[in-house]
Amino acid sequence: EKAGYDYFMLKEIAEQPKAVADTLLGRIDGSGTLSLDEVRIPARVLREVGKVVIVACGTAFHAGLIAKYAIEHWTRVPCEVELASEFRYRDPILDQQTLVVAISQSGETMDTLMALRHAREQGAKVLAICNTNGSTIPRESDAVLYTHAGPEVAVASTKAFLTQLVACYLVALYLGQVRGTKYGDEIRDVVRDLSRISGAVEQVLETMEPVRELARSLAHKNTVLFLGRHVGHPVALEGALKLKELAYMHAEGFAAGELKHGPIALIEEDLPVVVVVPSPRGRSVIHDKIVSNIQEIRARGARTIVIAEEGDEAVVPYADHLVRVPATPTLLQPLVATVPLQVFACELATARGNEVDQPRNLAKSVTVE
Numbered sequence: 464e465k466a467g468y469d470y471f472m473l474k475e476i477a478e479q480p481k482a483v484a485d486t487l488l489g490r491i492d493g494s495g496t497l498s499l500d501e502v503r504i505p506a507r508v509l510r511e512v513g514k515v516v517i518v519a520c521g522t523a524f525h526a527g528l529i530a531k532y533a534i535e536h537w538t539r540v541p542c543e544v545e546l547a548s549e550f551r552y553r554d555p556i557l558d559q560q561t562l563v564v565a566i567s568q569s570g571e572t573m574d575t576l577m578a579l580r581h582a583r584e585q586g587a588k589v590l591a592i593c594n595t596n597g598s599t600i601p602r603e604s605d606a607v608l609y610t611h612a613g614p615e616v617a618v619a620s621t622k623a624f625l626t627q628l629v630a631c632y633l634v635a636l637y638l639g640q641v642r643g644t645k646y647g648d649e650i651r652d653v654v655r656d657l658s659r660i661s662g663a664v665e666q667v668l669e670t671m672e673p674v675r676e677l678a679r680s681l682a683h684k685n686t687v688l689f690l691g692r693h694v695g696h697p698v699a700l701e702g703a704l705k706l707k708e709l710a711y712m713h714a715e716g717f718a719a720g721e722l723k724h725g726p727i728a729l730i731e732e733d734l735p736v737v738v739v740v741p742s743p744r745g746r747s748v749i750h751d752k753i754v755s756n757i758q759e760i761r762a763r764g765a766r767t768i769v770i771a772e773e774g775d776e777a778v779v780p781y782a783d784h785l786v787r788v789p790a791t792p793t794l795l796q797p798l799v800a801t802v803p804l805q806v807f808a809c810e811l812a813t814a815r816g817n818e819v820d821q822p823r824n825l826a827k828s829v830t831v832e
């Protein structure tokens with residue numbers, strides 16, 4: 464069943480280009496228009512949506528954090544993202560113009576299910592993004608957009624995450640398309656880029672040997688920090704989560720801009736710090752700021768592991784280890800930037816002798832609150 468791989472996780476990491484392509488299949492036509500009739504929420508209702516609220520847990524929550532950037536940019540509709548376990552306990556403000564998006568690989572996560580039940584009780588419409596046909600979350604939602612990652616067996620979520628991102632981009636772009644924002648041209652371009660993105664994921668997978676080697680060399684470390692900015696921030700959080708659950712190491716993700724507000728005190732000689740660098744094109748101000756963050760932490764002795772787009776030369780002088788990812792539109796970068804972090808965590812777990820597919824204390828789907 465593992466198709467020659469030692470672990471399901473390795474197989475599932477390798478399946479990501481196909482999972483991404485399958486999730487896009489039939490949803491984009493040749494002219495760059497999205498057809499998401501399957502969502503079954505009438506365009507009229509989508510045009511009236513006043514607020515989007517995303518609820519999810521763990522890795523799916525990180526997909527939601529990235530979705531917020533895409534939704535607010537392309538649709539100009541305010542979007543909140545909340546941990547499903549916190550949602551209903553704070554008496555959230557919801558009404559019939561609220562679109563709640565519940566993201567769940569398994570479709571059985573109790574925290575997410577309780578959040579969506581609460582949302583529906585308040586009159587909100589719920590759209591599920593789910594990988595498991597006929598599971599409880601899509602059954603109890605008003606509409607569903609399935610991810611087509613295929614069964615994910617390893618406890619650590621990999622291919623499901625990438626397909627959740629694709630589904631989130633589709634929802635954001637579709638909402639933008641239906642509502643007709645000033646980003647119409649950009650939306651058409653991004654839809655085309657998205658339709659080619661599985662090739663970029665494949666390209667990343669082909670260049671992962673140095674990342675594996677690096678991971679093995681860090682197996683004795685206690686702590687790894689992850690920094691990112693813009694959509695790179697949730698990617699950093701996801702990299703840290705993978706490392707915690709697989710390698711049982713202390714790992715933390717920060718927004719790079721927060722460094723100076725506290726976390727920089729953690730930097731010490733030879734501490735590995737992974738930095739996810741946004742594209743130098745587009746939001747170049749953010750890019751320049753993160754380059755100076757890398758400079759700052761390196762000056763304090765950190766061992767910098769830099770994930771940066773091909774052709775980004777500004778990072779070269781400050782990177783102890785440089786991992787290249789293909790150039791993508793800014794908002795799509797998480798689809799390529801997350802992959803090296805998955806490989807890194809998986810290899811570190813193996814080097815530390817941990818059970819990769821079944822980390823201690825964890826279950827694949829968490830059906831208790």
Ligand code: M6R
Nearest residue numbers: 521522523567568569572619620
């Ligand atoms: O099945 P779900 O997507 O609802 O699961 C949510 C989380 O439990 C899940 O993503 C968890 O964080 C993973 N083990 C992370 O790798």
